[in-house]
Amino acid sequence: MQNGVNGHTSKTTTHDGGSLYLGFDLSTQQLKGLVVQSDLKLVHEAKVDFDADLGKYGIEKGVLTNPSEGEIYAPVAMWLEAVDLVLRRLQEDGLDFSRVKGVSGAGMQHGTVFWSKQAEELLRNLDGSRPLVEQLGQKAFSHPDSPNWQDASTQKQCDMFDACLGSPEELARITGSKAHHRFSGPQILRFRQKYPSHYQQTSRISLVSSFLISLFLGRIAPIDIGDVCGMNLRDIKKGMWNEDLLELTAGSREGVGGLRSKLGIIDEDGGGILGTVSPYFISRYGFPKDCKIVPGTGDNPSTILSLPLRPSDAIVSLGTSTTFLMSTPEYKPDPAYHFMNHPTTPGLYMFMLCYKNGGLAREQIRDALNALSPDPVPKKSWDLFNSTAEATPPLDQHIHGFTARGNMRLGLYFPRPEIVPNVPAGQWRYLYNSSTNTLTPASSPPTPSCSPATPTIIPADARTILESQFLSLRLRSAALVHPQPSHPVYALGGASKVLPAQPRRIYLVGGGSANATVARLCGEVLGGSDGVFRLDIGGNACGLGAAYKAVWGVERRRAGVAGGKGQGEESFEDLIAGRWDEARFVRKVAQGYREGVWERYGEAVRGFEGMEKLVEREVGRK
Numbered sequence: 001m002q003n004g005v006n007g008h009t010s011k012t013t014t015h016d017g018g019s020l021y022l023g024f025d026l027s028t029q030q031l032k033g034l035v036v037q038s039d040l041k042l043v044h045e046a047k048v049d050f051d052a053d054l055g056k057y058g059i060e061k062g063v064l065t066n067p068s069e070g071e072i073y074a075p076v077a078m079w080l081e082a083v084d085l086v087l088r089r090l091q092e093d094g095l096d097f098s099r100v101k102g103v104s105g106a107g108m109q110h111g112t113v114f115w116s117k118q119a120e121e122l123l124r125n126l127d128g129s130r131p132l133v134e135q136l137g138q139k140a141f142s143h144p145d146s147p148n149w150q151d152a153s154t155q156k157q158c159d160m161f162d163a164c165l166g167s168p169e170e171l172a173r174i175t176g177s178k179a180h181h182r183f184s185g186p187q188i189l190r191f192r193q194k195y196p197s198h199y200q201q202t203s204r205i206s207l208v209s210s211f212l213i214s215l216f217l218g219r220i221a222p223i224d225i226g227d228v229c230g231m232n233l234r235d236i237k238k239g240m241w242n243e244d245l246l247e248l249t250a251g252s253r254e255g256v257g258g259l260r261s262k263l264g265i266i267d268e269d270g271g272g273i274l275g276t277v278s279p280y281f282i283s284r285y286g287f288p289k290d291c292k293i294v295p296g297t298g299d300n301p302s303t304i305l306s307l308p309l310r311p312s313d314a315i316v317s318l319g320t321s322t323t324f325l326m327s328t329p330e331y332k333p334d335p336a337y338h339f340m341n342h343p344t345t346p347g348l349y350m351f352m353l354c355y356k357n358g359g360l361a362r363e364q365i366r367d368a369l370n371a372l373s374p375d376p377v378p379k380k381s382w383d384l385f386n387s388t389a390e391a392t393p394p395l396d397q398h399i400h401g402f403t404a405r406g407n408m409r410l411g412l413y414f415p416r417p418e419i420v421p422n423v424p425a426g427q428w429r430y431l432y433n434s435s436t437n438t439l440t441p442a443s444s445p446p447t448p449s450c451s452p453a454t455p456t457i458i459p460a461d462a463r464t465i466l467e468s469q470f471l472s473l474r475l476r477s478a479a480l481v482h483p484q485p486s487h488p489v490y491a492l493g494g495a496s497k498v499l500p501a502q503p504r505r506i507y508l509v510g511g512g513s514a515n516a517t518v519a520r521l522c523g524e525v526l527g528g529s530d531g532v533f534r535l536d537i538g539g540n541a542c543g544l545g546a547a548y549k550a551v552w553g554v555e556r557r558r559a560g561v562a563g564g565k566g567q568g569e570e571s572f573e574d575l576i577a578g579r580w581d582e583a584r585f586v587r588k589v590a591q592g593y594r595e596g597v598w599e600r601y602g603e604a605v606r607g608f609e610g611m612e613k614l615v616e617r618e619v620g621r622k
C-alpha cells in the first residue's frame, strides 16, 4: 500500500460487507483519506496533493506566504475543494460509502478557521448536488485564510503571552508550552489586532481538526481535548481556559465572554459521538444515515493513536515538520518542549518536540547535491543524497594515524525560521573538538550562507543534516527516556545488561520514513534498545490514527456490553492492543543502539548544544 498513494489508491478488496471507518489527515501539503475495517486493516486510501491538484489557489508546498511579515497561511476554500475531491477519489477506488459507520479526522495543529455568523445555517442546509466550496467558500468564513503552523509573524504577541503569567516557564507549566509563533492564542491575538472587523464578524473559531469534523457533522464541532493544548490558552491540569490568557487574547475583561463563545466548549471525551453524518454526504456520496462522527484531533495526537505506543517508545514523524512524540503518564512541562493531553486517555499526556525544518530542509540539500552531480539525476531522487550520507563517516570525523580522531562536523540547516532553537532562517556549520569542548566555525564552504533560497553545500551536508536533526531530538528528549534492558544474543553467549537511557522502540512515520538511510542514522544517533521500526500500513500514520479513533468511538460501547470491560467502555489502548496484528502492521527497518557509535553521538550532543547557544546569541530573536 505504501506506494499506492498517488492521487488514487492501490485497489484492495474489502471483505464481507462489514463496517468501515474513515479517517482524514488534513496536513500542510495534502488531504488524505484512509478507510479501515473493524479489525484495523487498511482497505482504501486516497489523497489530494494541494500543489499538484489545486495549484490554482497560488499555493506553493500547500501554503501562501507574506515574507515581509513572516506570515504563512492557507486558503480555507482550497480545503473545501479537497474534501470533495478526496471523497471522489475514494469512490473511484471502489469504496462503498454505505458501509462507513464512523468518521474522524486529524488536522495540522494550531491553525485556526474563522467562521462567519451565517456559518451554522449554511452548514445545516448544504445541497448535496453542489460542491462544498460553492456553498461555503464565500460566505461561511469571516476571514478567507487559516494561519499555518509555519507562520512566524507573532513574536510580539508571544512576548505578551510569556509575560502574561510571569515567565515562559509558568506559561509552560499551565498550558503545556511556552508561547510559540504558531500557537493559536498568539495567532488569534494578532488576528484581532490586524483584522478587528473580521474578528467582530467571527461567530466561532475552529482548529483545523474541528473545522474538518464540522463539515461532516453539519454544524460547528467542539475543539477536542488533545488539540486544544496547541493554543497556549488552556490550563491543562485544571481542565479549563486560563482567564488571564483569555483576557490578553480578547483585549479586555469585557471581551472575554465573546472570545469564550467563539472558542466554544471543549469536548473532553475523545471517543464521544458528536452526532450523525450531515445529509450532504448522505445524498452526494451515499454515507448511511447512522454513520457516526467522532471528534477529530491534531495530526500529532492522532499519530500516537496509529499503534500501541508504550511509555518508553517514541515516534519520529518525518513529514513536512519533524516531530518526536511519546505517550507518558508524567507531566513534566518545560519551555523547551510541549506537553498535551492524550487525545483518548485521561491521565496520559503526549510529549512533543516539533521542528519546522524537517522534510523541506532535507529536500533542499538533496536538490543541491543532485544539481552538483555531473550525471543526470532524476528529479526528487534520494539516491545521491543517501549514498553520500552513507559514504561520510559519523560526524564526518576522520581517523588520523591509528586512533586519533579529528573534529566532529556539526551544522544547522534552517531554510525557514526554526522553533527550537528560536532563530531566523540560515545555515551554520561548526567543527567540534570534544576533548577540549571547543567549537570553530567550519571553513568550507567559505562563508556559511544565510540565504535560504540558495544554500551553499558540501557533500558532507547530506549526513550532517540528518545527524543534526536527530541530535536535536536526542538533546531535548533526554529527560523523558530511561535505561533499557538490552536484548542479548544468547546463542552467541551474550548476557543481558542495562543500556543507557534511550527509547525502547523508535517508530518512524511520515514521508521520510520510506528512506532506509534516514532510518539507519536515526538508530545510530537516538538508539532504541529494541530497534527502529516502521509502520507498515499505508502511507499515513496520522490518518490511520484518525480512522482507529473512529473505530474506537463507535465500537467501544459494543465491546463494553459484550464483556470488554463489563460496566464501562473499552479504553482506546485495550481496543487497539486486542486487534493489533504486529507481524503485519510493523516492520523493523534498522538496528537501534550500537555500542560505541551511540556514545560518540553522546559526545556530539554536548557540542551541538553549545553550537545552538552560539547561534542563538549571534542571531536569535530573544
Ligand SMILES: Nc1ncnc2c1ncn2[C@@H]1O[C@H](COP(=O)(O)OP(=O)(O)O)[C@@H](O)[C@H]1O
Pocket: 027, 028, 029, 030, 318, 319, 320, 321, 359, 360, 362, 363, 382, 509, 510, 511, 512, 513, 514, 515, 518
Ligand atoms: N524517500 C524519501 N526520503 C526522504 N524523504 C522523503 C522520501 N519520500 C518522501 N519524503 C519527504 O516526506 C515529506 C512529506 O511527508 P508527509 O508525511 O507526506 O507530509 P505531511 O507532513 O504534509 O503530511 C516531503 O517533504 C518529502 O521530502
Ligand SMILES: O=C(CO)[C@@H](O)[C@H](O)COP(=O)(O)O
Pocket: 027, 028, 029, 107, 108, 109, 110, 149, 182, 230, 298, 299, 300, 319, 320, 321, 322, 323, 354
Ligand atoms: O506545528 C506542528 C506541531 O506543533 C506541526 O507538526 C503541524 O501539526 C503540521 O505538521 P505536518 O503534518 O504538516 O508536518
